[in-house]
Amino acid sequence: MIVRISTEGQYEIADSDIPELNQLDNAAVAACETTDEQAFHDAFSRLLELVRAKGTPVPDDELFGSDIILPPPDVSLEEAKTEFQGDGLIPG
Amino acid sequence: MPGLSGRMSTVVKAKISKLLDRAEDPSETLEYSYQKQIELLQNVKKGIADVVTSKKRLQLQEEKLQQQVVKLDTQARQALAAGNEDLARVALERKNVAQTELQSLDSQIAQLEQQQEQMTASEQKLRTKIEQFRSKKEVVKAQYSAAEAQVRISEAATGVGEEMADVGLAMQRALDKTENMKARADAVGELEASGTFEDLTALGSGDDDIDRQLKALSSTSEVDADLAKMKAELGPGGPKGELGAGSDPAAGAAQAAGEGGGPSPEQGQ
Numbered sequence: 001m002i003v004r005i006s007t008e009g010q011y012e013i014a015d016s017d018i019p020e021l022n023q024l025d026n027a028a029v030a031a032c033e034t035t036d037e038q039a040f041h042d043a044f045s046r047l048l049e050l051v052r053a054k055g056t057p058v059p060d061d062e063l064f065g066s067d068i069i070l071p072p073p074d075v076s077l078e079e080a081k082t083e084f085q086g087d088g089l090i091p092g
Numbered sequence: 093m094p095g096l097s098g099r100m101s102t103v104v105k106a107k108i109s110k111l112l113d114r115a116e117d118p119s120e121t122l123e124y125s126y127q128k129q130i131e132l133l134q135n136v137k138k139g140i141a142d143v144v145t146s147k148k149r150l151q152l153q154e155e156k157l158q159q160q161v162v163k164l165d166t167q168a169r170q171a172l173a174a175g176n177e178d179l180a181r182v183a184l185e186r187k188n189v190a191q192t193e194l195q196s197l198d199s200q201i202a203q204l205e206q207q208q209e210q211m212t213a214s215e216q217k218l219r220t221k222i223e224q225f226r227s228k229k230e231v232v233k234a235q236y237s238a239a240e241a242q243v244r245i246s247e248a249a250t251g252v253g254e255e256m257a258d259v260g261l262a263m264q265r266a267l268d269k270t271e272n273m274k275a276r277a278d279a280v281g282e283l284e285a286s287g288t289f290e291d292l293t294a295l296g297s298g299d300d301d302i303d304r305q306l307k308a309l310s311s312t313s314e315v316d317a318d319l320a321k322m323k324a325e326l327g328p329g330g331p332k333g334e335l336g337a338g339s340d341p342a343a344g345a346a347q348a349a350g351e352g353g354g355p356s357p358e359q360g361q
Binding site: 004006007009060061062063064065066069072074 | 210214216217220221223224225228247248250251252253254258261262265
């Protein structure tokens with residue numbers, strides 16, 4: 001699965017890492033629903049860390065569309081609210 | 093995928109496939125798409141130039157403030173040597189404000205520096221991707237039928253389209269931040285123009301509005317510490333009444349000679 005961190009780049013993520021990603025995604029949605037700034041930033045930064053740590057950067061000369069696009073690392077809770085709704089960025 | 097990000101990639105994909113579908117000759121669309129990519133690359137370059145301009149502006153302001161700090165420090169010393177502690181205090185208060193402003197300028201310049209680096213890296217990446225798209229496009233045009241070309245190129249087009257959207261987003265965010273800094277830099281510029289950091293010789297006797305604000309702004313303890321330090325540096329022969337009366341330049345000259353020359357600060361001749 002190809003995941004893009006907006007303004008940063010694309011990473012290839014193994015299917016086995018998706019459940020953990022999905023868990024953090026759902027945590028971010030929950031934090032957005034309750035407008036819990038701290039919880040949102042916790043969940044979102046762990047989500048980014050996971051992608052950076054487990055993912056393999058897609059080389060610059062490869063052209064792929066992303067399966068998931070995450071907001072930029074400096075996203076505010078207000079901006080994020082429009083994205084982290086329902087199922088979040090990752091279905092399920 | 094209900095989120096905006098999901099939407100974004102969908103919109104990009106839809107736009108591109110629509111473009112490809114509509115064209116009778118995909119190679120024409122490919123050329124058009126490539127031209128658009130080159131255009132965006134130019135925009136990114138312009139964005140980088142904007143950030144550099146803002147940075148230079150802040151750096152210039154920083155230099156000016158640094159000069160003011162030195163000047164106010166000198167003026168405080170002169171005032172103290174002349175026995176005018178009140179004036180010395182005002183000078184130090186202003187120095188304090190200028191120094192605080194300098195610190196915030198420092199961090200803003202560092203932030204712009206980082207933005208410039210990020211955008212330069214993005215430009216590089218986009219350039220590589222566009223180059224990749226160009227070579228794919230040539231291969232597809234040469235080897236495949238119109239129908240096949242559409243299928244072959246759509247993933248590549250999506251990849252470039254998404255990268256372009258992302259660079260655009262990064263640029264927008266960088267420019268928004270730069271705008272905020274510009275507004276702040278303008279405010280400091282106005283403060284400067286209003287004479288806040290200006291020459292103290294022009295200062296009247298009573299406290300004016302600016303002075304009161306400055307006192308509130310600057311940390312008194314820091315000013316006190318500065319004042320005490322200066323007094324100690326001036327030594328026991330420093331803030332005496334007789335020196336205060338001496339507005340003749342010889343006193344200043346003796347002071348200046350003291351730092352470079354012989355160890356006789358008492359009397360010149």
